[in-house]
Amino acid sequence: MSEVLVLVDHAGGEVRKTTAELLTIARRIGEPSAVFVGDGVESATEALARFGAEKVYVASGDDVTGYLVAPQAEVLAALVEQTSPAAVLIPANPAGKEIAARLAIKTESGLITDAVDVQASPDGGIVTTQSVFAGSYTVTATVTKGTPIIAVKPNSAAPEESNGAAVQTPLDLAVSDAAKAARIVESTEKQSTGRPELTEAAIVVSGGRGTGGDFSKVEEFADSLGAAVGASRAAVDAGWYPHSHQVGQTGKQVSPQLYVACGISGAIQHRAGMQTSKTIVAVNKDEEAPIFELVDFGVVGDLFSVLPQATDAVKAAKG
Numbered sequence: 375m376s377e378v379l380v381l382v383d384h385a386g387g388e389v390r391k392t393t394a395e396l397l398t399i400a401r402r403i404g405e406p407s408a409v410f411v412g413d414g415v416e417s418a419t420e421a422l423a424r425f426g427a428e429k430v431y432v433a434s435g436d437d438v439t440g441y442l443v444a445p446q447a448e449v450l451a452a453l454v455e456q457t458s459p460a461a462v463l464i465p466a467n468p469a470g471k472e473i474a475a476r477l478a479i480k481t482e483s484g485l486i487t488d489a490v491d492v493q494a495s496p497d498g499g500i501v502t503t504q505s506v507f508a509g510s511y512t513v514t515a516t517v518t519k520g521t522p523i524i525a526v527k528p529n530s531a532a533p534e535e536s537n538g539a540a541v542q543t544p545l546d547l548a549v550s551d552a553a554k555a556a557r558i559v560e561s562t563e564k565q566s567t568g569r570p571e572l573t574e575a576a577i578v579v580s581g582g583r584g585t586g587g588d589f590s591k592v593e594e595f596a597d598s599l600g601a602a603v604g605a606s607r608a609a610v611d612a613g614w615y616p617h618s619h620q621v622g623q624t625g626k627q628v629s630p631q632l633y634v635a636c637g638i639s640g641a642i643q644h645r646a647g648m649q650t651s652k653t654i655v656a657v658n659k660d661e662e663a664p665i666f667e668l669v670d671f672g673v674v675g676d677l678f679s680v681l682p683q684a685t686d687a688v689k690a691a692k693g
Contacts, residue, residue, distance in 0.1 A: 376460035377429070378404035379453060381446070381473065382422070383465045387414020389421040391574055392465045394533035396526060397425040401536060403494045404460040407431060408540070409453060411446050412439050415542065423540035425533060430542045437549040443469050444553035447476035452547050454481050454521050461500055463492070466525035467573060474525040483520025490530045490629060490650055500524075505650040527629045527650070528574045572602045572619060577632045578648070580604035580621055584637020584658060584677055587614040591681040592636050598688040604628065604648075606638045622647040636677045640665025657681065 378400035383390045393408070400406035408427040410418060415432050422430055431453060438445040450462060450473070462477065464470045466488050478485035491503035500522050502515050517523070572578065579596035581589050583606065596603045605615035607622050621628055623646035633651035638644060640656070640663055648654070649668065656665040657673045657680050666672045673680055 376404045377407045377457050379431075379450065379457070379459045379462045380406055380408050380427070381450065381462070381464045381470065382408050382410045382418065383467070383470070384410070384412070384414065384418055386412075387417030389418045390465075390571075391533065392467075392528045394421070394425045395528065395531045396463045396465065397422070397427055398531050398534045398536075399492050399526060400461075400463055401426050401534075403492065403500050406538065407457070407459070409433070409450060411449060419540050419542065423538045424535050426536035426538040427540045428538045430540050431545055432542055433545045433547060437554070440558055441549075441554050442556040442558065443473045444476060444556070445549045447473050447480060448549055448553050449545065449547055450477050451480040453545075454483075459521060461492075461522040461524055464523070464525045466527045471525050474523050478520075478523045481520055481523070483523050484517030485523045485525075486515055486517060487525040488627070489524050489526045492524055492526060492530075510649075527627070529576060529629050529631060529652075567603075569596065570600070570602045572604055572621070573626050573628055575602035575628070576630050577601035577634075578604050578621070578628050578630045578651075579634045579636065580606065580638060580648070581609055581615070581636045581677075582606035582638030582644070583608040583612075585609065585614065587612065588678075589615055591678055591685075595634070595636075595681045595685045595688075598685045598692075599632075601632075601634075602630075606641075606644050620647075635665055635669075636681060638665055639663050640668060 380396045383392045397406045407429040408422045409431045411433045433449045464474045486502050489502040495501040579601045581592035604621040605619045610617045610620045622644045627647045629650040631652045633654045635656045654669045655671045656669045657677045659676050661674045
């Protein structure tokens with residue numbers, strides 16, 4: 375069975391949920407091997423083994439950690455040449471997409487981004503599913519040249535545990551001077567809100583123009599569900615919520631199991647960022663709002679009346 379390389383998404387050795395999802399997907403199409411770039415692999419090994427990684431390729435040191443994404447692409451390119459994997463799976467976040475694009479060029483391989491499903495095809499190949507044109511169409515695609523380089527959206531698979539050996543293999547690779555053209559001179563740890571990362575959360579509750587700038591009920595409902603908080607472009611442009619929480623074509627694209635849109639009209643710009651969510655619920659007092667064309671469940675009502683009731687019901691159900 376051919377190896378499937380999975381680029382580990384981690385923060386100082388703490389493995390993120392997206393990596394568990396990718397390792398789960400990798401087992402469908404081959405034997406998962408994790409590629410860990412940076413420091414803290416000892417902290418990550420247990421989690422990688424728990425989700426089926428048989429090998430863990432480790433690249434550390436200032437040559438790969440002190441720069442932007444180019445060194446990571448070179449590490450992966452060298453591994454592709456050495457191992458001839460069945461595929462390379464990378465998280466479809468901003469950094470991951472750039473790494474995937476650089477890797478595809480270096481290996482002269484086909485690239486698929488924003489995949490929401492990856493499966494083995496009957497002929498022994500790999501077939502992916504993507505949502506395109508703001509989620510208006512679903513397409514299946516395969517790579518016809520080189521090694522399939524696939525950037526997979528978060529929440530595309532439920533993580534499934536499967537014990538792996540997670541044998542560490544240190545990499546001694548020379549990074550080119552060209553890959554070190556952009557050095558990281560300073561980094562600041564993102565202040566924790568206590569809520570999940572927006573693009574990785576299983577549940578997202580977003581507020582829009584209908585909040586009038588008061589996101590308190592949106593946040594309370596989100597916290598009752600253990601959800602991330604998002605916002606429409608209208609809300610962030612008005613200064614009501616940070617731009618880092620914007621969901622939409624010019625913001626972040628999310629694909630959670632549940633998306634709750636509160637006081638959001640449903641313009642195409644917003645729909646482009648959340649239309650691939652598994653279940654969509656909208657709360658809006660305008661029964662003609664375009665968002666209701668998209669939803670699985672809709673509530674016509676004032677969010678300031680509906681959300682507190684929903685919050686109380688969730689808390690009561692939790693006991």
